[in-house]
Amino acid sequence: MVIIGITFLRPNMDYNLMLSELIQESPVVVNAKDRLSSIIPKMRELRIHTAPVVNDSSKLIGVIDYRDLLRRKAPLGSRASSVMLPPHSISLNSDIDNVVRKFYETRLREYPVIDNNGKLIGILTRSRLLTAIKDQLPANAKVGDYMTKPVLTITPSDNVAKARWLMIKHGISRLPVVDGNRLVGVVSLTDLIEKIYYVSMPRRSRRGDFSGEEEFLAAPVSSIMTTQVYSIGSDKPLTKAVDLMVSKGVTGLIVTDDGGVVGVLSGSDVLKAYMDSKKIILPIQARIEINNDAKPLIEKVINNHLEKISKLVNVVDFKVDIRARDSGKRYEVTVRLKDDKELHTATAEDRDPVSAIREAMDKIMQSIIKNVSKARDTKRRSRIQE
Template sequence: MLMKTWCRCKDMSGVGDIAIEPPIILRSSMRIGEILPKLSELRIREAPVVNDSNELIGILSYRAILSKGVGRDTKVLTIMDPPYALNISDSIDRAIAQIVQWKARDIPVIDSFSKVVGYINRVMVLRYLLDHNLVPSEKVENVMSSPAITIQEWESIARARWLMVKNGFSRLPVVDRYERVVGVITLSDIVERLYRIKLSRRKGYEWIESEESFLAAPVSDFMTSPPITIPSSVTIIDALKLMLGRNIAGLPVVAGDDRPIGVLSGLDVLRRYIEASISVQPIEAKISTVAEIDEFTRSAIERIVNSYLAGFIRYINVLDFKLSVKEIGKPEESKNKDVRRGFEVSARITTDIGGFAAKSLCWDLPTCVREVMGILERRIRKQIEKRVVSKPGYKKSEE
């Protein structure tokens, strides 16, 4: 698992050279129902929240809206994430390193006083690389994320939502019973449909389907089909031109029989751009050898931990991280397949705002790890929120 990057890359242009005026700036007192149509129209998935002095105090994301299941009257204040931003004086290469590290799509740009003065997104950076001939000359197969996590066309929208929130994805390839890619379902598809339903029901249109019926519907009813796919032999440059030309964030990579072998996203391209020019500091994640863990479970644990850490390092500097797993019960019992195995998972993270620890006991190891990381997240956010509230100019909105 990897934690921290420091970029010594090639391009010396600055964020200020490509940043634009923020398309939308939110206030903590605004309600989701009035914001979502604007975000959808602007194709923005992460928007800055400011106080009366235009200082950045938070970020509202589609993922937060979906994962917390909030209503249209919910105020931004209650679900916004802690603030993260690029500085107007940052280089393009530093911006790319941060985008990859944070796994961010839309990022506010601030000045030295934490005031929002601009905005950049992943598409703008990718287009910059393409226009300046800085895209790596490699095949997609060397860059794509693999294996591809997919969903069957008959599975529910609720499961698609769960898979995306769980794995930190914004899109999923949809496959048929022969494992051939037949469509794509995205996070924005689900969020926007859910809130159209809630808005329509509020206005009294009873013929609109319920939220429950939508979540129970098969993915095939709402996926984008036919999908745009690419073979692994295509160059990154050609794949990126296709993505930017079609205004899509990612492409399923398929074999000759249309079966998925990976997914290429803009983030994968940016990651490859900086890989050759960065130093990487590993996170120390200790998994006890006492617990016998198969490779599939170990991979699932790493994916969960990396997803949470990518969120943490948007808001704080992570100095150290340790994860330990201990199997509960007698060693001879664990070898008996009929005996249920228990686990004790502990995590400790050291950051620039303090140290945090969490522990959990459960039967399913990935679930246990997710629970521990969730506890850490809540404790970190609580500490960050205390700092935000203490900022001059911050006003808690009246309910």
């Protein structure tokens, strides 16, 4: 049996930091009737990725996710009400450890904060959270202990399509650009999606030098990479990495040793370090032996789906069972996920265990989306009747 660890937090009774000390006024607050033509430019200018949508009573009714809008290529004429996501949020009385867990699970950079009546109070950024928990990181923790490795890189002459494919395939948000052994730039997934969005717009509103998406994807990485790159050594204290990320306003650092790239450290990696001193392992039980090549792929599929699901519901319990059938020729996967309101179960079979897991997780995802949409429609009808 293979055990894949999933981290859940145990409340930290010795750490009394109050959430109210960390929240700030949201730079962008959206009304349901606002159009994307006014929302997207503000979010882009302020580098905001999550904007709360409120009604006339300041109650949170949804969120606008910047990267989600760009990926879906939502028309600029769309109203917020037609493209907003369910209102994932943090309650003002939340325990800091649970807040860390939410940020880690969803990979979000900002979270709306609400009071007991669902009214928007402000927003909490991952940057402020990192600063708050910095002194609670494991003693003597080094960058190299928590950086993502081995690191994927790309060259300046590689095309943009390859960079996008690598990031999507491996579930990463940034790629160091290297010329030989020298770090010369970085490409982020958000920047790529943003540029694709604008080059895909009608010519009269298009921004940039590319005539369309096809030309953009064929362009060399050197034409769109960011040359201002912040790096840090693997032997540096993790607290120093937090200070650098916060002061420079970046979400990750390239880790270099002797001039060569050896890893990438993100804000989520720092949250993982914080959780290490408090973790409870809730295992995903696999009833077959999985080879070392398949295990990271299985973890990636599960974590990518959980990241999306955690934005919609609060995950209370989660388990996966994998069983061999027909002498190992096929695999049966059963996924059980419990949220605050319901237990979701899905099964799938395939010759490839990774494909079977992906199919089962997709079914769970669709079940949750259906429930969330149904609940949203019910609330909408109730408001109309009132």
